[in-house]
Amino acid sequence: MSSNGNEKHVKVLILGSGPTGYSAALYAARAELQPVVLTGLQLGGQAALTYTIENYPGFPDGVGGAQLGELFQKQAEHFGAVTEFASANSVNLSQRPFKVEADSGDYLADVLIVGTGASPNHLEVPGEVELTGRGVSYCATCDGWFFKDKKVVIVGGGDSALEEGLFITRYASSVTIIHRREEFRASTILQKRAREHPKVDFILNTVVTEVVGADKMEALKLKNVITGEETTYEADGLFIFIGHTPNTRMFQGQLEMSDLGYIKINDKMETNVPGVFAAGEAADPHFRQVVTSAGMGAAAAIQATRFLEAEESSVIVE
Numbered sequence: 001m002s003s004n005g006n007e008k009h010v011k012v013l014i015l016g017s018g019p020t021g022y023s024a025a026l027y028a029a030r031a032e033l034q035p036v037v038l039t040g041l042q043l044g045g046q047a048a049l050t051y052t053i054e055n056y057p058g059f060p061d062g063v064g065g066a067q068l069g070e071l072f073q074k075q076a077e078h079f080g081a082v083t084e085f086a087s088a089n090s091v092n093l094s095q096r097p098f099k100v101e102a103d104s105g106d107y108l109a110d111v112l113i114v115g116t117g118a119s120p121n122h123l124e125v126p127g128e129v130e131l132t133g134r135g136v137s138y139c140a141t142c143d144g145w146f147f148k149d150k151k152v153v154i155v156g157g158g159d160s161a162l163e164e165g166l167f168i169t170r171y172a173s174s175v176t177i178i179h180r181r182e183e184f185r186a187s188t189i190l191q192k193r194a195r196e197h198p199k200v201d202f203i204l205n206t207v208v209t210e211v212v213g214a215d216k217m218e219a220l221k222l223k224n225v226i227t228g229e230e231t232t233y234e235a236d237g238l239f240i241f242i243g244h245t246p247n248t249r250m251f252q253g254q255l256e257m258s259d260l261g262y263i264k265i266n267d268k269m270e271t272n273v274p275g276v277f278a279a280g281e282a283a284d285p286h287f288r289q290v291v292t293s294a295g296m297g298a299a300a301a302i303q304a305t306r307f308l309e310a311e312e313s314s315v316i317v318e
Helices: 019-030 065-078 140-147 159-168 188-196 290-317
Strands: 002-004 007-015 036-038 082-084 088-092 098-102 105-114 118-120 151-155 174-179 200-204 206-213 217-224 230-234 237-240 244-246 276-278
Touching (some): 007 019, 007 098, 007 290, 019 036, 019 065, 019 105, 140 159, 140 237, 151 159, 159 174, 159 188, 159 237, 174 206, 217 237, 276 290
Parallel strands (some): 007 036, 007 105, 105 276, 151 174, 151 237, 174 200
Antiparallel strands (some): 002 007, 088 098, 098 105, 206 217
16 A cells, blocks of 8 residues: 555555455455455444354354454455555545545545445334434344343344344343235245244234334334224334345446446446446345355455456556
8 A cells, every 4th residue: 555645545445344345355465456445334344233144154053243244354354455444435436546535534546346235224204213222223233132121123024124033032021023014025944933933923014103202212103004003012122124225325426326226237246437346235136145245245356356457467568
């Protein structure tokens, strides 16, 4: 990493420190490209907030999300990757090297790998924002312990909702899973576990319309989407798992995106801007797994290496 005035010049700059970012960093480091990883707000990405990851190969008994993140980081750094505990605030992709303004200073990058991931969606109902941290949460691993012997509600119908709901049963006296549909998107094995668990019950075809409470959450207002019936449901905690939105806003107008904000890439992780690659949940609306994000990160770094090699060889030929 060389400094040009107040700007640090790097060959490969990686945005995001989840499975995508550190897999990319591992491959780029082994190619001796001295990659720099800007961690973003959550070291280890969303995966670090998951209590146990059971479906990452090589860990037959599961592995803690934070622990897996630490292993990714340690391995990448072992080969020369550098971690900067900072967030990118803006990017200029109009010319190379690309300019990235971050908390830790400005960077000029020959190649940029975007692994900024996605953030949890909100219900957007009255009381949700005001009572976040006072009963409302988006991370069971972070906050489950605070609900020992309490009555907890989970909203969502995918793997995350059921996984985190089952996790919270180790603390809560009861867990009620509220889902707006009759059917769940979650895997069959998770549905079976949840339905068989003595602490778990379900309220289906129902949405939360308000979070009620003064200093802390006291109840939820619910509405049945079929009958229109409205009820009040007393509970101590609400955990929301209704999907994620890609963290790609800073690339709007510079990278091609889908209507949902996912960065468009080809099968080589290339964006519409040569030298900019994207991988993981910032570009993946379909799979959104730790293992696929890691694979995409590795692919992005391999392609970035080839991109730089091709560039160097063309300079030598000239």
